[in-house]
Amino acid sequence: MLPVTNGAATRGTRGRVGSNTNLRRMASQAGRPAAIALACLLLIGGTSLLLHSRISDEQAPGLHVVSGGGAAADRVQLLAEGATLEQGSQGVRQQQQQDLGAVVSTGGPLFGSNVKLAADQATASDAAGKQAGQSGRDVVAHISKLAELGRGAKLDAARGKSHQLYGTLASSFPQRPDPPIVELSEDELASRREAVRAAMLHSWRGYEKYAWGNDELCPVTLKGKNGFGGLGATMIDALDTLHMMGFMDEYTKAAAWVRAEMPLDTSFDASVFETIIRVVGGMLAAHDMTGDQWMVDRAQQVADRILPAYNTPTGIPLNIINLATQVAKNPTWNQRASTLSEFGTHQLEFWRLSESTGNRTYADLAEGTIRHLHKLMPDQGLMPLFISPTTGNFTVRRISFGALGDSYYEYLLKMWLLQGKQDDMYRSMWETAMDEMIEKLVFTSKEGLVYVAEFDRNLVKHKFDHLVCFVPGMLALGAHSGAVTGAKAEAYMRLAGDLTHTCWQMYHRMPSGLSPEYVTFTPQGMKVGAAYNMLRPEALEAMWYMWRLTHDWKYRVWAWEIFQAFETHSKAEAGYSGVKDVRAAEPVHDDTQQSFFLAETLKYLFLLFSDDSSFNMDEWVLNTEAHPLKVSRPIQQQQQQQQQHQQKQPGRSRDVGGMTASGNEGRSIARR
Known part of the structure; x- marks a missing residue:
């Protein structure tokens, strides 16, 4: 394991x-x-x-x-x-x-x-x-x-x-009784793990047969499609999940493709954010799990093609880059601004890449964006979604823990953890943001459901995205790790439990048992917003953290109910598909198996029914795509150790970008 x-x-x-x-x-x-x-x-x-x-x-x-x-x-x-x-x-x-x-x-x-x-x-x-x-x-x-x-x-x-x-009220649908909360035997847990492994294998076999080398599978029409530059997003996203579940033949075949065939010269306007969290993060996680150094080399090749996005007056990176021409830009729909969750979600991967290559460039660039925010708004925790990469100032006063804001807050906490809890800037920025979220954006609905709202141009919008279901897991991790302590940690855990319950209700109240993309809360109760479901992982992510940190069996029961809904309504001939309308008793498939279904959704399900020993939360940090990165010593400590090593073996290494590295293509000299 x-x-x-x-x-x-x-x-x-x-x-x-x-x-x-x-x-x-x-x-x-x-x-x-x-x-x-x-x-x-x-x-x-x-x-x-x-x-x-x-x-x-x-x-x-x-x-x-x-x-x-x-x-x-x-x-x-x-x-x-x-x-x-x-x-x-x-x-x-x-x-x-x-x-x-x-x-x-x-x-x-x-x-x-x-x-x-x-x-x-x-x-x-x-x-x-x-x-x-x-x-x-x-x-x-x-x-x-x-x-x-x-x-x-x-x-x-x-x-x-x-x-x-x-816009129908969720309460207007026939309501199912709550499932009984019962403890499972070891045999029953093993059976559920095997069911999740079978789902992973079904997803992988469909991709392998009909979409090999493509980014994603169309499991209904039985073909592949590319939305991430043709880098094989599903292939790379699935690597650590295959390894974790013990599918070593499948892992070996996928890794061989990444090493020899992954294309880097396709002219395609790729998302900097998606490429970093899926491709760079996926290969770094595979390296941390196996020790294969060539995974780092490939990750570095991709990252180097992304670096021109940082060539702005402020160091705030642009959102889009063509990996072949290395020309970067921002889209026009947001006045060419950069997006909070996009430039605020490079830090884990680039820190780990600097650690693994000995080249500090990546870590410094990613950290520079956070330090810019800290300097710009030193006393403000919640940040608007859009910032000008030219002036360095925010452009629109909108705050959300959903799309385009979410993982910025996640990475504040996780950077503090990945660096061995060394840099309190990240922790304090995270704590301030959580306190402001609770003060300004946490509400309780008429039905007693707790949720996180949004702020938009001086108004609070009572809208709750499925994406926001990452928040309870983040709160629980912060309380567990010591980011907050005492009464505040207890309050964070209570809120995490309340929010996880709301996330489960988004599934439980739908006729299909699948959650809509978002709901709104009105005086009449919870309303369905966007009715589609994309196989998202955030609710299961929250349930895994809550299970691990409370061992309350309800989280395993709720997760199994969600998995059964996937099996009933999302399973297709060659994989699993999103659905167009969760209000339908028999929803229509959207013909897309998202790569994060293999990277995150099935991984969290597998971990939910596995022993705690299968994943050490104190030694590993999951990036926002659920790729596990090894918590390690700060780079400064590695430099000191390398200097001592140099004194014993002079002339064997050189200095790269302020960090000591070996003479072999900048590879790290740090060994655990």
Whole structure:
């Protein structure tokens, strides 16, 4: 095996949605919606789609996104939520505010302490409102006709009954009884592990047969597709999971392809973030598990092609790079800003790469971005999502623990752990962010479900992404590792348990037993937002951390219920597919087996039913793609040890980028 609370809402009190909220009516000028509608149509291109969260359920029923790739879906979702298409009708605006449970937040420069939404601002006439509303509907009509979005993302205008279901309260579905919480025997645990291993093998066999060398498998149409530059994302993402589960023949075959055939010269605009967490992280994890140094060499070759993305006036990297031409850029849909979770999620991989190669360049570049944020906002924990790589200043006041924000916070904690708890900057930034999250964004719904909301332009949006289900695992890890102690650690653990329960409810309340991509919390209760499911791992990630740190059997029971739903509704002829609508009793497949299903989802399931000894949480840190990286001595300690070694064996090594390295292609001299 691998060695491997309660928070406060506005003004310091946690609020229930719809209760004690200071709702303000927002109005738009008569001509603004039509102008913005035109701008939306002009901006729609190969990589962007503008929709708006304020389009009512009645006006855009059943509208949801089905993606050919996780990264594309995240960005389409963000655009669908964040564009500024306004609906003019005052009555529509009132209903939208009630549905969102919007509240005006105070306290701190990012939370709108100077916001004034006076009633006299709502002066649009009924005639103007109707005209503006019609403009919005026209945009929706045009958008619904689009079939392709960028790299395979599709806009799917649902028909028939699903129109009526869009935004349906979760409580309106027939509710299943809670599963009994029972302890399992060793034989029963072994049986469940084998079931997960069988799922992994089924996923791998389909990829091997129909998509070998491609990034991802289409398990229904039986073909491969590329959304990550054709680097074999599934192949690399699956390496450590195959090894962990004991599929050594499969691992050996995949590793041979990575070593000899992985292409680096394909002209493709790749996500810097996705390439680092999946490809670089996957190969570094394989190295840490096996000791194969060539894995580090290949990871370094990929990383070197990414480095030009850091050539900006501020050192904040750009989001996209062509690995063949090494030309980097930012997309136009966010005013060419860089994204928090993207530049804030290189640190683990680049630190480990510097450690393994002896070249400190990677670690210094990635760490520089965090130090920039620390200098820019030294007393602020929560960070906006977008920053200019030219000026180094934030561009949009939006805060989210979902898409485009999530893993930045995860890596603050995990960098502190990976470095052996040496640099308190990371830990203190993480603690400050968690305290602010609890104070500003944690709420309890009418039904008693605890969730983390979003902040957008001086309003709190009561929306909870499945992606945010990583938060409880992160909180539990922080409490376990000593990042916080005493009463605060206990409060973090209580909140982690409450949030994990909400994540499970997102599955348990759906007819299919699968979670939607996100839900909203309204005065009436939990509502389905985007109804598709992409085989995401975050809820299972939370359950694994909670199981390991509490040994409460309910987390294993909940995880098994989710796995059974995957088996029933996601299993396809040649693998596992996402589904288009979790509200359906028999949902339709989206024909994509995400590479993270093998890297993360099945890994967390396997670990949930394995002994604690199978993974040492004090010696390994999982990156955001669940690739295990070995916790090791700080680089400075390795330098001191190498200097001592040099005195004994002079002339055997050289200095590279401020670090001592061997004379053999910059390889690390550090050995554990």
